[in-house]
Amino acid sequence: MPPSAAAPSPAGSLAPQAEIPNDLEAFWMPFTPNRSFKKNPRMITRAKDMFYFTPEGRAVMDGTAGLWCTNAGHNREPIVAAIQAQAAELDYAPAFQFGHPKAFSVASRIAALAPGDLDHVFFANSGSEAVDTALKIAIAYNNVRGQGTRTRLIGRERGYHGVGFGGISVGGIVSNRKQFGTLLAGVDHLPHTYNRQEQAFTKGEPDWGAHLADELERIVTLHDASTVAAVIVEPMAGSTGVLPPPKGYLQRLRAICDRHGILLIFDEVISGFGRLGFGFAAERYGVVPDMICFAKGVTSGTVPMGGVVVRKPIYDAFMRGPEHVIELFHGYTYSAHPLACAASLAALDVYRDEDLFGHVLRMEPVWAEAIHALRDLPNVLDIRTVGLVAAIDLASRPDAVGARAYEAMDRCFREHDLMVRITGDTIALTPPLIISETQIGDIADKLKRLLTTLH
Numbered sequence: 001m002p003p004s005a006a007a008p009s010p011a012g013s014l015a016p017q018a019e020i021p022n023d024l025e026a027f028w029m030p031f032t033p034n035r036s037f038k039k040n041p042r043m044i045t046r047a048k049d050m051f052y053f054t055p056e057g058r059a060v061m062d063g064t065a066g067l068w069c070t071n072a073g074h075n076r077e078p079i080v081a082a083i084q085a086q087a088a089e090l091d092y093a094p095a096f097q098f099g100h101p102k103a104f105s106v107a108s109r110i111a112a113l114a115p116g117d118l119d120h121v122f123f124a125n126s127g128s129e130a131v132d133t134a135l136k137i138a139i140a141y142n143n144v145r146g147q148g149t150r151t152r153l154i155g156r157e158r159g160y161h162g163v164g165f166g167g168i169s170v171g172g173i174v175s176n177r178k179q180f181g182t183l184l185a186g187v188d189h190l191p192h193t194y195n196r197q198e199q200a201f202t203k204g205e206p207d208w209g210a211h212l213a214d215e216l217e218r219i220v221t222l223h224d225a226s227t228v229a230a231v232i233v234e235p236m237a238g239s240t241g242v243l244p245p246p247k248g249y250l251q252r253l254r255a256i257c258d259r260h261g262i263l264l265i266f267d268e269v270i271s272g273f274g275r276l277g278f279g280f281a282a283e284r285y286g287v288v289p290d291m292i293c294f295a296k297g298v299t300s301g302t303v304p305m306g307g308v309v310v311r312k313p314i315y316d317a318f319m320r321g322p323e324h325v326i327e328l329f330h331g332y333t334y335s336a337h338p339l340a341c342a343a344s345l346a347a348l349d350v351y352r353d354e355d356l357f358g359h360v361l362r363m364e365p366v367w368a369e370a371i372h373a374l375r376d377l378p379n380v381l382d383i384r385t386v387g388l389v390a391a392i393d394l395a396s397r398p399d400a401v402g403a404r405a406y407e408a409m410d411r412c413f414r415e416h417d418l419m420v421r422i423t424g425d426t427i428a429l430t431p432p433l434i435i436s437e438t439q440i441g442d443i444a445d446k447l448k449r450l451l452t453t454l455h
């Protein structure tokens, strides 16, 4: 069972505080309006289980598992101990030409979680690197199997695949693309799957929209299948504001890819490691992709790690030629970093021992009920829930798109002791998987109080 749900005692919140810097200028903060933040910072110095703590010791409920990553909750003893022990035993080892045992153990554990014959794991350090690795493997695989004309990559509107050039090229979030020039050549996009008129206030996967997968046929016809290497989608589009796949959509994509010899890549950086109640969303949806990108929950967010799980025939296609020659010219200094491997093994143990993926499935209806109960509050246009994920779309202020959700996020933190994420005017919620029924109610109550007074 998940650990105790209660907020830590006041004594706990008086633990030694981190020193607060008096100059915030040097840090160029990512995906943050720097000037607003530095005028009025939202600072965090400590965390435990479901809570963050401000420098003053105020407990803030984590409604976002950090950035959708601390799935086991914060500062869990077994994970902390594993990282500490690993740092003392083997701080670093190269993964080029040498190996350390935990790298092989984690790869086996992740492969065992993945469906079908997805049984080889290439390690990176983030979701962005995982995505670029998968795209490169897709193109290189076609090259080694004698289909080198297949270089085209197909993503989806509103998709988020990290911030590398590969990821933003196949991604479909306009703000993440428009400042960065011409991006990768030879990329096309499927339409996104959201239609408010047809899908508003859906719990789980919407009934409407499977036919949108057929757009892949049109794109393949336009370019010819012989030029297309891979299609990449998030099974559940997260960062764009939570778009669960329409029922049957992913199955249709799989069938079209099979018909044309195109690889299907699932970007499970968010949906992996229990977020939707399974090791990977591929299992929830009964669709076996050719590659799965992962990161975040693989170490419960404690040490950076990402990677790609690939199907056996893809790995096997590279395993030929002279045995002293490198088969894939790709890798990172920190691929399979010992601290990340130790953290991952411990996190995977916690997921298994506490049956956290099962807990998500048990909590899913409670979560959906609690969040959908907010539907009639002012400015709420739509609510979507799936697994332990939710999005609340707010009406935009006519002259300031994004301002209402920004205020919601800020006031949640300062006035309601709750951390939420926002994208545009959408509030996204993705708590650690250890959340209790009572804490789900607490989050809904806090949001109700906020939304009632947000103008």
Ligand SMILES: Cc1ncc(COP(=O)(O)O)c(C=O)c1O
Pocket (backbone or CB within 6 Å): 125, 126, 127, 128, 129, 131, 160, 161, 162, 163, 234, 238, 239, 267, 268, 269, 270, 295, 296, 306
């Ligand atoms: C689906 C998906 N892919 C890739 C990424 C990028 O991961 P990272 O920020 O670790 O590079 C994210 C991050 O949120 C994501 O949601």
